[in-house]
Amino acid sequence: MKTPKKERQRLLISLLDEDPFLTDEDIAAHFSVSVQTVRLDRLECRIPELRERLKSVASQHMQKTVKSLQAEEIFGExxxxxxxxxxxxxxxxxxxxxxMRNGIARGHHLFAQANSLAVAVLDDDLALTVRSTLHFAKPVRAGDRVIARAVVRQETLKNKSTVVDVISKVENETVFSGEFLMYRTTKKGR
Amino acid sequence: MKTPKKERQRLLISLLDEDPFLTDEDIAAHFSVSVQTVRLDRLECRIPELRERLKSVASQHMQKTVKSLQAEEIFGExxxxxxxxxxxxxxxxxxxxxxMRNGIARGHHLFAQANSLAVAVLDDDLALTVRSTLHFAKPVRAGDRVIARAVVRQETLKNKSTVVDVISKVENETVFSGEFLMYRTTKKGR
DNA sequence: CTTCAGATTAGCACTTGGTCATAACACTTA
DNA sequence: TAAGTGTTATGACCAAGTGCTAATCTGAAG
Known part of the structure; x- marks a missing residue:
């Protein structure tokens, strides 16, 4: 008896956590026990068979893929x-x-939200950020809902530039503000 | 004959793309053909069987998970x-x-790289971006390797602020530059 | 109309990676 | 010695296939 049963089952769990692709035969070889023992171990630990494991991993993937396509978590909605x-x-x-260290949101998320919004409000085939000035007024934390408002400055500038002002608030308190000088190809038509 | 073979195979591909969990039997029912026909279609289109499909979806998931833990794709290394x-x-x-529309990198990725670097160079328990000014000098495209250099300005400021200058280049040409006013709690020791 | 090719369907043996039940050991412990 | 736990073995069966052969259907061309 190499490793006692209890220990082996603990190892089994972490082993499959790392690599869910192992068959019972693989596992049996890994622990130098019989295939049947592995089956019993799986039964006790309620670990499903290979195919079921892959099914669940695959479905997790599907869910994640859909989520990342929405990409709301990055840009804001x-x-x-x-x-x-x-x-x-x-x-x-x-x-x-x-x-992790202090629970404060990384600046680039606030910037991403504001910048994406500045691009969206112009809706140009080629709206690019050229220059911007940012103020991170107040730390933002997990659980906060940040509402960003973008306003296009109506002054006409030489060349094809436009200024967009963005102010982001949490519970009506400004946490971030930015001025975005945007370059565009098309005149503002409508 | 409901749908001609060619059409059916096209549909088959997009069907399995949406839902890789379908068995041949499911598919046969969906197109009202025999299971054998489905097998032949899969053979011609080189679509593997259910289990193999799930295997590859699952392994993609594994790769992605590892990748996102590294998070290099967001911040830069x-x-x-x-x-x-x-x-x-x-x-x-x-x-x-x-x-998608023009193949130019979204500004917030360049900002994220620069901002993360500005935080990292200070390595303070509480280094926060307070203010920053950015110049997006030249569009960056897929395939480009952006190298960002952060330099801490050695002037001592009142209160606990420090200025970090970041310049990002692609093939030795500046594509982005930013000035980051950082707030910190600890004095620069050493 | 016949014939012929391509598409479809069917049948059977075999494979993987299992489940389930049942039985036979081995080893310790009361 | 008997009981109990842990391990191994055996055989029947299942799902979802592959591979191969053979039969049928169908539409168009000669």
């Missing part, structure tokens, strides 16, 4: 746009967006 | 840091980072 005038977006901060 | 002095990071731009 744009909820209202009046082209060349103003726009609004919501971004829910989760633990994925914050520094 | 920090390759050299001299604390409170300077730091360097590399960020490989892929098709995931660009606008």
């Amino acid at each position: 744009i909820i209202d746009v009046e082209l060349d005038d103003k726009a609004l977006s919501i971004f829910d901060v989760t633990s994925d967006h914050v520094f | 920090i390759i050299d840091v001299e604390l409170d002095d300077k730091a360097l990071s590399i960020f490989d731009v892929t098709s995931d980072h660009v606008f």
Whole structure:
């Protein structure tokens, strides 16, 4: 008896966690026990067979793929746009967006929300950020809902540039503001 | 004959793309043909059987999971840091980072790389971006390797602020530059 | 109309990676 | 010695296939 049963089952769990692709035969070889023993172990630990394991891993993947296509978690969800005038977006901060050490949201998420919004409000084939100035006024934390408002400055500039001002608030308190100088190809038409 | 063979095979591909969990029997029912016909179609289109499909979906998932844990694709990889002095990071731009419409990288990725680097070079328990000014000098495209250099300005400021300058280049040409005013709690020691 | 090719369907043996039940050991412990 | 736990073996069966051969259907061309 190499490893006692209890220990072996503990190892079994972490083994399959790392590599769910192993057949019972593989596992049996790994622990130098019979295939039947592995089956019994799986039964006790309620670990499903190879195919079922792969099924669940695959379905997780499917769910994740759909989620990342929406990409809301990165940019914030744009909820209202009046082209060349103003726009609004919501971004829910989760633990994925914050520094572990202090629980404060990483700046680039706020920037991403604001910048995406500035691009969206212009809706040009080629709207690019040329220059911008940012103020991170107040730390944002997981659980906060950040509402960003973009306003297009109506002054006409030489060359093809436009300025978009974005202000982001949490519970009506400004946490971030930015001025985005955007380059565009098309004149503002409508 | 409901749908001609060619058409059916086209549909088969997109059907399994949406839902790889269908057995031949399911598919046969969906197209009202025999199971054998489905097998022949799969053979011609080189579509593997259910179990193999799930295997590959699952392994994709595994790869993605590992990848996202590294998170290099978001921040760029920090390759050299001299604390409170300077730091360097590399960020490989892929098709995931660009606008579909024009193939140009979204600004917030460049910002994220620079901002993360500015935080890393200070390595403070609480280093936060307070203010920053950015210049997007030249569009960046998929395939470009962006190298960002952060330099800490050695002037001492009142209160606990420090300025970090970041310049990002692609093939030795500046594509982005930013000035980051960072707030910190600890004095620069050493 | 016949004939012929391509598409479809069917049947059977075999494969993988299992489940389930049942039985036979081995080893310790009361 | 008997009981109990852990391990191994055996055989029947299942799902979802592959591979191969053979039969049938169908539409168009000669």
